[in-house]
Amino acid sequence: MTGQARKKPRPPLDRESLEQLALFYVGRYATTRAKLRSYLARKLRERGWVGKRPPAIEALAEKFSELGYIDDAAFAASRAASLGRRGYGARRVEQALYAAGIEEADGADARGIAADQAWDAALAFVRKRRFGPYASQSFDPDRKRKALAAMIRAGHPYELARKFIDRDPGDFPERDA
Structure with missing residues (x-):
């Protein structure tokens, strides 16, 4: 050797x-x-x-x-909350649950968490990426299109992404009820 x-x-x-x-x-x-x-x-x-x-x-x-060594529902809820805090939307959460092999019933609470924190997740995403209200200057149409695409890839619905991307720096959208 x-x-x-x-x-x-x-x-x-x-x-x-x-x-x-x-x-x-x-x-x-x-x-x-x-x-x-x-x-x-x-x-x-x-x-x-x-x-x-x-x-x-x-x-x-x-x-x-x-035996409680594995809890798919708790794993799913934890993953949904974590992704939401990092700025990812419901569609991205759904993809993560599918990739982890979470069954429909075990992922129900996680889907609810993702839906409940949709606004906060979008806000976290634009803050992290400095889009819309967090931008240092207004975006030109091409940069807005790219920012919108990034939000959609992150799992946010088009309508919600539009609310943030179309804003000027410092102009925060009103939270929906």
């Missing part, structure tokens, strides 16, 4: 080692059932399986959910 030591290949997984991997993963990361299943499937592809029956990944994810 020249310079680098070769790593010894890891042994294939069995039921106990698969559960230990799952426990380590949920202990270290805020996760969902879908993300845990994906992680365990990847580890099985990498290391193999020694059991006679196929591994019960789905059952393990459900068991961890029943």
